[in-house]
Amino acid sequence: GxxxxxxxxxxxxxxxxxxxxxxxxxxxxxxxxxxxxxxxxxxxxxxxxxxxxxxxxxxxxxxxxxxxxxxxxxxxxxxxxxxxxxxxxxxxxxxxxxxxxxxxxxxxxxxxxxxxxxxxxxxxxxxxxxxxxxxxxxxxxxxxxxxxxxxxxxxxxxxxxxxxxxxxxxxxxxxxxxxxxxxxxxxxxxKLRTPLKAAGPSGVKKFTREQQFGGVSLQYIKDNNDQDPIPAILKQCITYLDHPDALETEGLFRRSVVATSVEDVKRRCNSGETIVFQPGTDVHLAAVMIKTFLRELEEPLFPYCFYQEVLDMHTLEKTQRVSACKALVLEKLPEDNYLVLRFLVNFLSKVMERSDLNRMTAGNLAVVFGPNLCRPPLMGPQQISLSSMQAVNVFVETLLTNLHTIIVK
CATH class of the missing domain: 3.40.525.10 (CRAL-TRIO lipid binding domain)
Incomplete structure (x- = not known):
């Protein structure tokens, strides 16, 4: 309800x-x-x-x-x-x-x-x-x-x-x-004389071998990626964004893009194409694809079983919060999830280093990435709300601010 x-x-x-x-x-x-x-x-x-x-x-x-x-x-x-x-x-x-x-x-x-x-x-x-x-x-x-x-x-x-x-x-x-x-x-x-048509087909999802969007698991992607846990689309987006012009773009990760562009990249990616972004013009598209990929995973990078633990962290003192965050990331997170997280946040640290130009501080990145990294199950008793989202943002901000003590290089 x-x-x-x-x-x-x-x-x-x-x-x-x-x-x-x-x-x-x-x-x-x-x-x-x-x-x-x-x-x-x-x-x-x-x-x-x-x-x-x-x-x-x-x-x-x-x-x-x-x-x-x-x-x-x-x-x-x-x-x-x-x-x-x-x-x-x-x-x-x-x-x-x-x-x-x-x-x-x-x-x-x-x-x-x-x-x-x-x-x-x-x-x-x-x-x-x-x-x-x-x-x-x-x-x-x-x-x-x-x-x-x-x-x-x-x-x-x-x-x-x-x-x-x-x-x-x-x-x-x-x-x-x-x-x-x-x-x-x-x-x-x-009161309608003719019932509304149902939106879109439902039923069992069928995945292509190269599928990376649309509800696949990290394990599925790894099994079809020569056992490499880092999904190809993440590598393609981050490689493209990892140079000064892109990193210094104001509002990186804050802008949305035309829906058809996103759908086009998803379709090409799911059919096994290597995505080549256009120099200079596709910065916001590549940024949106990273968020879209994380959001469409079968389970978020911080799996559902840790959602309540993350929510509870915002009540802790700052130093305790850092320790709890480190324990969750290093001791509890599944290995593949950790490797993908490390790959992502090492890139985000470069984004933060240029926050005077792109305005993406740890706090602003936490607002953007929070619900894409950690969320409750869609059909579960919990829903994302303003209060839970602020708690998740606090957790992600703690992770990004204390990156070098939490993530082992």
Whole structure:
């Protein structure tokens, strides 16, 4: 059903105050604000990457409390503080409209202040805005603001009438969809005269011998790669990116690319082709392919059985956290996973060395790579939520910051 794994709310409350101070040191005195009273409602959540390699921000209207008790001004500050660490990269936004009523509907003046407050980087890096179960109210608001909304922003807007239509863009299992929204969707579908066509074929997956994308295991790749545990696509991407021009590209790993380019590389790679990226022009494509490869592995590099252990680490003192991280990486991680991780992070250390140019510090790389390296099983009881993602990011940042003490050369 709804929000993230066990005890997600309390974790959100803890991180709501600390993340403000750490994510935006230049934010001034308000960065120390305690947002736990806003965070506990769970109106805003952030989940791992969509198929295009973008973070997904989820807003659920049904979780908005009564207007009489809710502090909209503070909620706006919380929105900015929560999104600030994610909007530096391309992102998508899913808005579940069902559950908005006259008691919790924010005033139009507040909606307008949101649009004005969210400066250019928020709008520029927002690549898709999915409005799920829209009503006339949404269309009315949109038409009202339309003269002030840029044409470019308007193109990013997609009305989604049924959850099944959203499945074409984002894996629904990945989203914390409120139960009342699911029920509403079932009611809407029951009123349809002709049922919606199911999206895409399902059934047993068939892999090619050279398959590297689409749910294969590291073991499968190794068995079909002359027992070399480092997948060919990782080598091809990293070799291409491992020179000054690419390493110094601002926003490396933060930009998304056209979906057709990603699908083309996947198809060619799965048919055994060696991928040759174009000099200079394919930097963001190669970066996206690394994230896509990690995300599509049958199990993440940090297998599912370690997910809870990683979540628990963010409660430890800094020195204890480094020791726990080292123990997990050196003593518990399967050998092949360790070798692939070492290959990847040794490259990421070169990216960090040039962070004055590319702006990819350990913290920023952790935000990008966190959910691709460590995530819960799709159908399991836990889901990626804002609080769990922050805990995973802390773990990955610890790993990258203490790389030379944790990873043995």
């Amino acid at each position: 709804g929000g993230g794994g066990g005890g997600a709310t309390s974790a959100t409350e803890e991180t709501a105050t600390s993340a403000a101070a750490s994510s935006n040191p230049a934010a001034g005195p308000s960065s120390a604000t305690d947002f736990s009273d806003i965070a506990r409602h769970g109106v805003v959540d952030i989940v791992g990457d969509d198929p295009y390699g973008r973070k997904v921000v989820v807003v659920s209207a049904c979780k908005l409390p009564n207007n009489k008790t809710f502090n909209h001004t503070k909620f706006l500050a919380y929105l900015v503080h929560t999104l600030d660490q994610y909007v530096e990269q391309d992102y998508s936004l899913v808005y579940f409209h069902y559950g908005l009523n006259r008691n919790n509907k924010p005033p139009l003046s507040w909606l307008w202040s949101i649009y004005k407050l969210l400066d250019r980087k928020y709008k520029k890096n927002l690549k898709a805005l999915y409005l799920v179960h829209p009503t006339n109210f949404i269309r009315l608001v949109y038409n009202l603001f339309k003269p002030a909304i840029s044409v470019k922003f308007g193109r990013k807007l997609l009305y989604v009438n049924y959850l099944q239509e959203l499945q074409q863009h984002i894996d629904l299992h990945q989203l914390p969809i409120p139960d009342c929204v699911k029920q509403h969707d079932i009611q809407l579908l029951s």
